[in-house]
Amino acid sequence: MEPLILFLFAGFVSMSAALSAGQLNKLADEDKPAFMQNRNGMVLVIMAGNLGALTLIGALAYGFRTLEWWIPLSSILLSFPALSVGITQRLFGDKLNLFITLPLTLLSAGLLYQFWQ
Numbered sequence: 001m002e003p004l005i006l007f008l009f010a011g012f013v014s015m016s017a018a019l020s021a022g023q024l025n026k027l028a029d030e031d032k033p034a035f036m037q038n039r040n041g042m043v044l045v046i047m048a049g050n051l052g053a054l055t056l057i058g059a060l061a062y063g064f065r066t067l068e069w070w071i072p073l074s075s076i077l078l079s080f081p082a083l084s085v086g087i088t089q090r091l092f093g094d095k096l097n098l099f100i101t102l103p104l105t106l107l108s109a110g111l112l113y114q115f116w117q
Contacts, residue, residue: 001115003066007059010108011075014055016084017105020098021049023089033095048102055109062112 024036024045035041056076063072088097 001111003062003115004071006108006111006115007063007067007072008075009104010059010112011056011063011072012080012083013101013104013108014052014059015076015080016052016088017098017101018049018052018056019081019084020089020094020101021045021052023094024098025049045098048098048105051109052101052105055105055112058109058112062116066117 024032025042027036033041036045060072060076063075084097088101091097092100
């Protein structure tokens with residue numbers, strides 16, 4: 001797999017999952033979705049955010065190792081947050097965006113592990 005494609009995919013979906021989980025955790029108790037009203041739902045969202053953050057760190061390490069330094073740096077600072085907040089979170093909402101990007105984050109973590117050189 002091309003390193004740029006893998007980095008962009010893994011970085012985007014993991015940042016999107018982490019940002020969505022963070023936004024869901026910041027909601028007031030009465031505004032939280034129904035699945036977050038119990039302790040297991042809260043733990044699921046926190047763990048999804050942590051998994052997204054860890055996968056993002058792995059994607060950044062992979063990007064800095066295999067690509068020019070400015071590609072991962074500009075992506076983490078500009079492209080990934082702008083695309084995640086500007087498009088996917090507005091299009092899907094935080095809850096649906098988390099449920100879409102969480103399996104993709106798991107897939108990208110596996111791909112990063114498999115293609116790490």
